[in-house]
Amino acid sequence: MTDQPLTSSTPLEIGRMLRADTTRCVVGCRAGQPHLPPLGSLVRLPVDDTYQVYGVVADIQVFDDGLTRQVVISPNLDPSVILDNQYNRNLPLEIGVLFVGYEHNGRLSHLLPPRPPLVLHVLYTCTPAEVRRFTAHGRFGYFRHLLRATDQPLAEVVAAHLQQAQACHAQGGNPHWAREAARELITLLRDDYATLATVLSALADTELDL
Amino acid sequence: MATQPLTVSDPEGQPIGYVVGGSLQSTLRVRLTVPPQTIQEGSFVTIRSGNWQFYGTVVDLQLGATDPRFADEPSEARLPRGLVDLLHGQTLYTNLEVLPKLMAEIGPEPGTPDYEAWRSEHPEGGRIMSVRTVPLHHATVRLAGAGDVAEIFGEPSERNFVLGYTREQGHPIPIDLEKFVQRSAGIFGATGTGKSFLTRMILAGLIKYDQASVLVFDMHNEYGYDDIASDTREPVIGLRTKFPAKVRVVGLGQDTRIHGRTPDFNLVLAERDLEPEDIEMLTRELNLKETTPTTLAALVQSFGDRWFHEFRQMEVGAEETDENGKKVPAPNSVAYWANSVGTNVMAAEGLHNKLRRLFEKPYILPDPPEGATIQQVIKSLEAGQHVVLSFGKFESDLDYLLVTNVLTRHIREAWVRKTEAYRADKSKNPPPRPLVIVLEEAHKLLNRDLAAQTTFSTIAREMRKYFVTLLVVDQRPSQIYDEVMSQLGTRISGWLGDESDIHAVLSGLADRDQLRGMLTHLQPREEVLVMGWGMPMAIPIRSRRYDERFWNEVLGKTDLSIEEGLQKLGF
């Protein structure tokens, strides 16, 4: 999967929503998806022609079942069996998405979506242009939704998000987006030393030129 | 006017931060938005808040952190440079403490319709007043621009004499000479801080401005003629050189030469010029007994204003043999006189012995020649000339104490008379010309023991009642009687090493705590703090250099003459 570009130039259908609450949703899709959106990437769930919800991938869960538990203890695992379990078998994979905003009648907002998508609404990856548009809207208001998710590896999600979004902005000719984003993160977190230290440490591990 | 000696790299009125708190009673806290090294203690800043502009000085810089852990943790080692900059930009900060001093209503932003309306209501602009309210939170704080400086300290002119420049941006800081001479003033600083250069410059300014006469007690013969600087061995231009028509160099004693040159005239004290208090003032210097006043009173009783002359003629121990062959005091002896007036012989003889040092002074004569008298000095001063009294070879404290006191007493008496005449009939009598008496090593005359006895403390206390003020120059202000110190209007101080000196310089001033910091942190050379009654607000400055350029500027020469140019090149 490392060979995949961070974001595809065309939107790709990834999976369908299983359940949601006000702040997040879980999307089910097949394991072995070739275009699985990476942690921290911006995704969207169109609800109807005028309304779609934006989110950031904050959690990806791969589930096992009885057979994988059986296979895993096999003394010498055939390559065929490994490939079979990774790509053929209908093991569920759940993508946890934090809602970060929405678009209604063409207007973006970094507020939480007024209502979540419904079950089986489709999750799409965002194109670089869509990423640029959403992340450059306003002043990083959507960060608060990411920072609220303390049950997730918040720092990793944020660092991954910055790295991917910056790649899109770099394509669009803006080398400074991540720096501004980092500045905003520090502003938001400066009264929370522990979280900020973790986030900065994660940012330091990215290849971002801050 | 003066070109600025520093390169101005910052745009005028560069914003440096915003107000985050504070109080009128203490100081305002300002969050710095520029690197702390660009701001120094004592920086003159302006704060724009609504229609008001506040003026103040930076009195402290404090490092702060939103969380102490950000300060404790040296994140440079763990995070990339850019991230560290971002982090520190938001979590570590510098707060300025700004002491607000003045405020002025300046109206809305210039160029707006509101401003035009305000201008028509306030055609002469806002009035500068002492600060009596505070700016709002987040009001922008700027380093004062040249316009702000001029607004507060005045446009440089002959009256507004430029003493130096603001330290960061080199805006000229003048003192108002008119105000400067209205009260006694002081110039302080440890040895080597450039006190005497500063004094020369101020004197040059006063002479050029020419609204007051100056009398300099030049104990070390520095001010009149050109001299050689003791430290740099560079030639130092004297006031007489640049103001040959206005400055009179007066040599103490007949035939005294100053730096090998004949002074404009000499000063000799007449014996009758001396009064008992002049002697009493020398009690410590001459180690006089407590019987001295009694003896002196008897002398005046016996001889009137000739007491000194008569006492000087007497001899101690002169005897003759009477008819009975018995040795008795000779008629020219002290004992003879003492016995005749019924005073204590031992005391009188003791005093005579002690006064022998005075009797031997060649500058005290029974009858000074015409043109070498105290009257001549007074006349010169009245005529609008400036007098530098060079002590020549009479450099002892005794000479200094005696001559300055006697001379000043007579001068003051003259000015008191003129003032009273003027007050009695202003139509007939002109006001006396203001006089500034410059006192080097002032602590010798104004110390706690002597101050009460000399004329100087009287002058200091009287302020400008009789149009005479002092300019006290000293390196040990703590030795000056604090009553005198607290009377000083304008105070200019270079670096002082001694805490008690610092304390003394600031005595009687508001905001002493803040000023102490500024004073303590002055560069030992070429930086001075200007403060006190004569200044709108205290401000540390980089003082002007006393050099050719200074004189060109003061005398209004923009270019060096050919001769001076050649001279500079060593021809």
Next chain:
Amino acid sequence: MTINFVEVHRQIQQAAGEAQREQARLRDEFNRAWETLQTWADRLPDLGRRVEQALRYNPSLRCARPGQEALTTRVPAPPAPTQGLLLAADGSNANPNHHDRIPFGLINIGLFGYDLGHHRPPQELIQSEVLLNQDLYDDLGTIGEERIALERDLRERRALLERLRDETVTPLVTLTDGPLELYRQPREDPEFHARFQDYLRVLTALAAQGVITAGYVDKPQADLVVRLLELALLDEDELAQAGQLRPLRGITDRALFGQLLQPGERSALFGLQSTTAERFRQAAQGQLELHFFYLNVGLAGQPKVVRVEIPHWVAVDTTAVTILHGVLLQQTQITPNRRYPYALIRAHELAVVTYQDRQAVAAMIEQEWLNQGVVVGEESEKQRAKQDLQSSSRRSAR
């Protein structure tokens, strides 16, 4: 409610005593069977004769026929094959339910192709067939579960054949779950007969292609070999009662071969004697005659004996049997605790029709019926009541 513990205890005591006596009897009989196995191990012609004799009295006799190998033969595990294709098929079905508003049946076949040389990832193939309208009826009325099961089995084999038709790699091994014999007792109706003939045609085609075909019986309860031993124990005059006199009753082949076979070892090849098997033998010049062997896919101290059924054309090909032996061991080792061929697990997984799947298909049918204006019958009240009990998931999104 109060329990008379005294009474209950007395009954339990009694039952435990009986169980103890039964166990002792079984132990004795097992020892007897074991001795017989050893004694008759090489007397294969004698045994053959006895089977023939017994059949004369009892044509529906069901037992093992001795082959060429001694009864106590133990063939050690061959190396796992490194090339070829294993194709497993499994089927699943949903039967018509008269509570449905629109009755329908569903047959789902899962095929799982496993490259023994690991040159390509495993392949999955699913064939789904919905039975509607006339599919659900035959001359006798609504078709039953048996018929659908038959259709399913037939489709399994047919799917294997279709999948392998153009396959060029060798060897080709196919595996289905359960005996090669068809499900349930055959009925003597024409429809069934026709399906059975179809089935035989598929097997014949597989035989023609030389496909190593096998049926895998995971937990065999049969006593085919034990019954053969019983024939040995009977006196000549008792053979007339073969099948009724059961001196080794209660002993299974599994127990016997669990004792005999070490892990990885297979037993001798046996022929399968039964009335159904007879039909296979009569077809295709005997090519389809059924054989079997037992195989210990367990571990040392944990024997797990399974039965593998193979047709005649495989049984006579020693290489093919060796390949099958190796493939089955390799496959059962992939899931060490379960010891069941991985390919069959996967084929079943592909084939299985869940309740949700069935409901989704039902919904699709109803929707289409509505779209096309077909009148839909009422869902029965019973069905609706059951649905209401299906509470929806209340899992949080977190």
